[in-house]
Amino acid sequence: MTAQPVSSHFAVRASFARWADRHFRSLLVLPALLLLVVLVAYPAIYLLGLSVQNITLANIAKPDRQLFVGLSNFANVFANPNFFSTIRTTAVFGVASIAVELGVGLMLGLLFTARFRGRRGLMILMLIPILMTPVVIGLFWKLLLNGEWGVVNYLLSVVGIAPQSWLADSSLAMPSVILVFAWGGISFVTLVVLGAVESQSVDLHEAARVDGAGYFAILRYVTLPLLKPVLLVIVLILAIDALKQFDIIYVLTGGGPGGLTRVYSLEIYDQAFSRSNFSIAAAEAIVLVGLTVVLVAGLVRALRASVGGGGR
């Protein structure tokens, strides 16, 4: 009479153990998955829903006016002359800032591979921009670049160069914004490049040196080819960062003068918070996500090809 419940008890436990064994990993992932759904999937679905309705601040409390408009918001996005101008501005801003960040960051990263006096102190200084929030970077540089009392103009005046309206002059505003943004990203590139170079095999460098290669030959034929996948990852991160850039430009110029630094994120902000056209802003945001996905896919493809090439 007692043997049967005991064997049943063990059978249940064994069955649970088998089930737990099979699903253990999935169950551990579940909390993170649920958080992801709550924090990412729900807002994304909400955004999609918003983009196919006509919701503004004026009608958000009036359900009868929240009409389903299909894809017409997307048609409006592409019909808006600001779309192409802000995309063009974003592209110029992105390409130029990535070029500066990558160029200067790469040079500094390679420089720091050498052992020299004061290296450690300089590296700590290099970390400062990473520790600053974008808004603080914007405010800091807005003060430095002020045409009347900024330090930059003062330093230029010392060497006899006339003061400039860095953030208000039509020809200087965009380069100024690019340089400020790049200043915030150079240290990141430097640190990643430094880490990547220092993790490269010493044997390869030694072998090249034994074969008679000088510094630049080693750089060209050993260091840089091995760095290529890392550089592509850096470009990927910088490109995403540049595409969604908002804070620094908003603080520095607000998109001015005359819309010359108005990147796409500022256009989305304007639709949502100046014009209260939430649905149009949602459609614009989805277009930005689409553009980012296309760009990332292209870069990932290039990265795979690069890694594959390196393997051969």
Add this chain to the structure above:
Amino acid sequence: MINVRSGATTRALALAASAVILATACTSGASPAPSTAATSGSSSAPTQASAPVDAGGTPVVWIFAGPEGDALKAAGDAYTKATGKPVDVEVLGRDTFNQKRDLFVASQATGVDLIMTGSSRVPSWADGNLIAPVEQYINADPKYDWESDVFPVARAESAFGDHLYMFPLDTYAEILVYRTDLISTPPKTWDEYLTVAKQFTKSITPSSPTKYGTAYSGKDYVPEASWFSVLWGYGGDLLDSTGKVVIDSPEAVASLDFHLGLLLKEKVVPPETPNWEYPEIQIALQQGLLAMASHFPAAMPELEDCAKSPNTCGKVAIAPLPGGSAGQFSAAENLGLVMNPKAENAQAAADFALWVSGTEGGLVYTKAGGATPRRSVYANADITAARPWAADFAKTLESAKGTIRSPKASDLLASLREELNKALAGQQDAKTTLDNTAKKWREILGQ
């Protein structure tokens, strides 16, 4: 068996830990947030008929940081001291206040009863049933002197349609700040203004003690307001009395041509004007770079403080902005408290709003650094002693004008700002700017 049991125990513990982490994360995210109604089509819209309820608790008020926030906080303390009624004045960061405020209002949430806002938001919020009418509270308080004491512009800007939606708390309007050691009589017309500005611009008059004759804000929300004063003085307007777009009238074009000319042609304002707003003008005045400026009275205490502003203390005054053939006007921005239609402490909130925007509380608020739009406050001896320019500012408020009273005001002003920014950058002339703006406005308004 032992291994299985031991492994199962470990797994069970790991799962329990994961569940706790998840539960903690969910709880910490959910509990402190105010309860929000759904913003989708299924939400029940507040209507003017659904009066806010009153739970008899402490009313919560949102305001942004700065002189207004400090003043309201001080007034809140004084109110509690005077009446024994508590009020929770929450001062939020100025930079992101508008976004937080707009999202809160749009979400139709509870948890905040009164919100400080600029009057330009009132038409769209009122039209969308996102704020509650407040005239029943004002009408029920016989001591609340509305008609004779509150400046006309503040009364007009607190209303939309047939209802009042705002307790007017703070009104600011652009005024002319000028250096009394340089300018004995402030210019009364825009032509005189240009003459004086040229006289004090070093590139035009090398002996000028100041680098620039004048300045106005060209960035963010001020560029259109700076021009409005010129526009109305020239006899132009934005919309006519029937709501028809008239922003492209010849008078409007002439006024914008003059306004842009100060920067692009005459060069009597700093070249950085397109990127300047209140803080930059204030610093330029403090540094002695300007002889005068289209500015705000809130700047005066600092400009008169010899420790902070040695170049301007004792030699700065205000006057109404110059006028044109049609008269003298200033664009006023009215700030006030609006009531959440879902306010949980509506009566207590209204009691506080009536007090702080009334004669007694208004005085406390103004003494603490605010600017209550009441004639009696500006005639008060304490105020005139502390602010010698108070009478001049009151005079400005008498003729001040509000802006667009349309639910589409935000969209209209954003379109205008976009075109004005191009004009200030020298990308297009006044006529093109206003033609483009008028075209966009007619599309928005369906004309």
